[in-house]
Structure formats: C-alpha cells, structure tokens
Amino acid sequence: MRSLAIGVLVVGCGGGSEAPDTASGPEAGASGGASAPSDPGAASQGISAKTLAVVILSGNALSEAIGQAYAKAHGVPAENIVRIELPHDADLVSQADFERARAALDRQLPRSVQATVLAFSKPSRVVGNCAVSITSAMAMGYRASLCGGCSKTEASPYFDSASQRPNEDFGLRPSMMLWSQDLEGALALIERGRASRETATQGQGWLLRTPDAARSVRWPDMLAAQKAWSAWPGLTLNLLDLRATPDQAWIEAQQQVVFYFTGRVTVPKLDTNQFLPGAVADHLTSFAGLLPDANGQMPATAWLKAGATGSYGTVEEPCNYTEKFPSPQVLMKHYLRGETLIEAYWKSVKWPGQGLFLGDPLASPWLQAQRRGS
Numbered sequence: 001m002r003s004l005a006i007g008v009l010v011v012g013c014g015g016g017s018e019a020p021d022t023a024s025g026p027e028a029g030a031s032g033g034a035s036a037p038s039d040p041g042a043a044s045q046g047i048s049a050k051t052l053a054v055v056i057l058s059g060n061a062l063s064e065a066i067g068q069a070y071a072k073a074h075g076v077p078a079e080n081i082v083r084i085e086l087p088h089d090a091d092l093v094s095q096a097d098f099e100r101a102r103a104a105l106d107r108q109l110p111r112s113v114q115a116t117v118l119a120f121s122k123p124s125r126v127v128g129n130c131a132v133s134i135t136s137a138m139a140m141g142y143r144a145s146l147c148g149g150c151s152k153t154e155a156s157p158y159f160d161s162a163s164q165r166p167n168e169d170f171g172l173r174p175s176m177m178l179w180s181q182d183l184e185g186a187l188a189l190i191e192r193g194r195a196s197r198e199t200a201t202q203g204q205g206w207l208l209r210t211p212d213a214a215r216s217v218r219w220p221d222m223l224a225a226q227k228a229w230s231a232w233p234g235l236t237l238n239l240l241d242l243r244a245t246p247d248q249a250w251i252e253a254q255q256q257v258v259f260y261f262t263g264r265v266t267v268p269k270l271d272t273n274q275f276l277p278g279a280v281a282d283h284l285t286s287f288a289g290l291l292p293d294a295n296g297q298m299p300a301t302a303w304l305k306a307g308a309t310g311s312y313g314t315v316e317e318p319c320n321y322t323e324k325f326p327s328p329q330v331l332m333k334h335y336l337r338g339e340t341l342i343e344a345y346w347k348s349v350k351w352p353g354q355g356l357f358l359g360d361p362l363a364s365p366w367l368q369a370q371r372r373g374s
Contacts, residue, residue: 046164047174047340049075051114052361055105055138058083060120066186067119070178073190074362082108088122091291095128095142102138114167115342117361118177119186124291124315124356131316133289133356138175139346146353150319159350160330166346174346176310176361179291179301192309193341193360196278201365202234203258203276207328209241210249215263215284217320218328222261225329232336234369257281258365260308261328266298275307278365280341284325288313289356300358310341310359312349323350338370 054076056067071081084101086093093101105116116138126137130147140146145154156172163169180186207222219241226239235258242249250262252269260273260281267283275281281303282288287295289312294300300313318324331348335341342361349355 046343047115047166047361049362050077050080051112051165052076052342053080053082053109053113053116053173055116055118055120056081056083057088057120058085060088062183063088063120065183066178066180069183069187070117070119070190070360073194079110080113086123088120091122092125092127092131093123093134095126098123098126098134098137098142102141105138109173113173114165115173115361116175117342118175121177121179121181121291124177124179124289132353133315135175135177135357136353136355139172140353147316149317152321153324153351153353155323155350156346156352158346160327160333160347174342174357174361176342176345176357176359178360179304179358185305189304189309189360192277192279192307193363194277196276196309196360196363196365197367199368201258201276201278201369203236203256203279203365204254205229205235205237205259205332206251206254206257206261207237207239207259208249208251208262209243210262210264211243211246212249212264214320215265217322218261218263218284218325221322221327221329225332228329229332229336235336259328259332260303261326264298267302270302270306273306275309276365277309278341278363279308280310280331280335280345280359281306281308282312282326284320286314286317289315289354291315291356300356304358308359309363310345310357312345312358313356314354315356316354318354321351324352324354325349335364336366338364338367340364 054067054071057063084105086101124134125131126142129144132142132147157170158166167173209216209219226237230237250268252272255274256276257273258276258279263284265285285297287297288300300311303311326348331344334344334347341363
C-alpha cells in the first residue's frame with residue numbers, strides 16, 4: 001500500500017479483509033469536523049408525519065401497499081402521498097430517468113414537506129458518471145460531486161446541524177428507503193418504527209473495534225461517543241476492542257440492543273440478538289448499500305432482517321473516509337435529544353452521496369423521554 005503526502009492512510013474496503021491500494025483522505029477516525037458532543041437538550045420539533053412525504057412508484061402494487069400502510073401507521077396526510085414514474089425491475093436507474101422523476105416529484109410536493117420516505121426497494125442507486133444512492137439523489141439531486149469512488153465528495157450542509165426544516169434551511173430534503181422484499185417485512189419494520197415512539201427506551205449500545213483495521217477507522221469516534229453518552233439515563237454503552245479475538249469479533253445473544261456499530265465485511269450472529277424498536281445498526285465496509293448482494297459483502301438490509309429499524313451502506317467503493325459513514329457520536333447526540341431516525345442518521349454523515357439510508361424515518365426511541373423532560 002502507498003502512503004500519500006498528507007500522511008494519512010485511507011483504504012478501500014472492497015472484496016475480503018485485505019484492503020486495496022490507498023487514496024488520500026481525512027484523519028483516520030475523525031468525525032469529519034463534527035462539533036464536540038454536548039447535552040442533547042430539549043426534545044426535537046423537527047421532521048414529523050406532517051412534514052414527511054411518502055413516495056410510491058406508480059403502477060407498483062407492492063409499493064402502493066407499503067406506502068399506504070406507512071401513511072396510515074404514522075398519520076401522514078393524504079396530500080403528502082405522492083407517486084412517481086421510475087423503472088422498478090432493476091436496482092439501478094439512469095441519471096436521465098431519475099432526473100425526470102425527481103422533477104415530477106418536486107412539482108407535486110407541498111412546500112411544507114421537509115423529507116421523504118421511499119416506499120420501494122428498487123431502484124436503490126442512480127448511475128451516471130458514478131453511482132449516487134437513491135436516498136442521497138432524492139435529497140440533493142444527482143451530480144458527480146456526490147460520488148466517484150475514492151474521491152472526496154460533496155459535504156452536506158445538514159451534517160451535525162441544529163436544523164429542523166432542512167428544505168427551508170438548505171434546499172435539501174433528507175430521504176430514507178423503507179426497504180423490504182415483501183409486504184410482511186415492510187409492515188414489521190413500520191411497526192418497529194411506530195412502537196419506538198410510544199415508550200422511553202432503555203437499552204444497550206455496542207461499539208466494536210475489530211481485527212479489520214481498514215474497517216475500524218471509526219474507533220476514535222466510538223471512544224468519543226462512549227465518553228459523551230455513557231451516563232445517559234437508560235442507556236448502557238459497551239465499548240469492545242476485539243482485535244485480539246478474530247474468531248469472536250462480534251456480539252451474540254444480547255438483549256435490548258439499540259445501537260450496534262462495527263466494521264467488518266460480514267457480521268455473524270445477527271439473528272441471535274434482540275433489537276429494540278428504533279435500533280440503529282451498521283457496519284463500515286465498501287458495498288453494504290450495493291443491493292441486493294453487496295458485491296459479496298453483507299448488505300445493510302441484513303440488519304433490518306435481523307430486527308434493526310435503521311441501517312446504512314455505500315453503493316460504490318468509497319474507501320474508508322470516516323466522513324462517508326455515520327459518526328456514532330453525532331448520531332447519538334441527535335437521536336438522544338428525541339430527533340427522528342432520518343434526522344439523526346442524515347446529520348451523522350458529512351459526505352452522504354454514496355450512502356443509502358434505510359429504515360423507518362419517523363422512528364424516535366427517546367421522543368417520550370424528552371417530552372417528559374428526562
């Protein structure tokens with residue numbers, strides 16, 4: 001591997017556990033300019049059912065059923081249910097087809113809408129000169145500055161911000177895909193999101209450093225998260241340095257999991273753990289968002305199948321820039337203050353263009369606790 005003049009090693013995570021050649025990049029483990037953790041503060045008054053649009057694929061019966069179920073479960077107004085024309089038989093869509101659909105969507109959306117949930121699982125990425133996830137393309141439009149393999153990509157002004165109305169503040173509507181292969185799975189995911197808003201969460205967070213050094217570059221950020229939030233009422237944060245145990249560098253048979261962040265090609269024993277409603281989990285690797293098969297790695301959708309409510313993965317080789325992946329400390333900062341999943345997850349990624357956001361955007365496990373002033 002080659003080290004560049006910047007003196008920092010940034011590696012690709014493609015293929016197996018061996019990292020390919022390096023590229024220039026940020027300081028390993030840095031939060032990408034995130035502000036220092038502070039008290040999460042008062043409950044969020046941000047994105048809600050009234051300011052969220054449900055996007056359905058025209059003529060797709062499964063998308064229609066999922067979108068209607070979501071709107072009913074969360075009380076999304078009928079005027080916020082919109083339909084667009086996109087090919088729904090492939091995982092990628094061309095830039096031209098996407099831009100026509102997004103322009104039609106913008107014409108339909110009420111001005112009050114600040115975010116969108118995509119009630120479909122295909123397509124999941126937009127391809128022009130490079131690949132942008134469909135959630136980031138919906139939020140920011142398709143442009144080459146958002147993607148390009150190991151290049152530094154465009155920063156999001158929404159990153160770690162206090163904004164409660166991102167479309168008005170930044171011209172950006174964060175988007176999340178309500179991914180499921182069938183209606184049953186979608187209904188289960190929607191129910192987890194709905195249930196998360198009804199009771200205060202008391203759970204376990206797991207922050208893992210694995211023997212895979214290239215995929216464990218978030219470790220300094222995990223240390224900062226543990227220091228900042230380990231005393232938070234009802235939350236137990238477990239910080240595990242598992243470099244010495246390569247055959248057991250994961251958790252299994254754990255209860256009440258609400259956070260699980262790691263870095264591996266695949267994560268064993270997911271289905272032995274019990275995830276609470278609203279749980280967020282992801283693994284830093286190159287192709288977790290390249291659906292459906294993640295180029296032989298574990299797709300981010302495996303977390304949803306195991307019971308998590310939100311996950312994240314990149315749709316093309318990003319190299320291990322920490323800015324391209326969720327910052328656990330920033331995510332917790334916003335989630336603990338009662339912000340929704342879509343707000344906390346989007347605010348935790350500084351360079352989101354290649355990242356696919358998955359889950360129920362209105363999940364909010366600490367909403368009730370913050371409303372009670374705890």
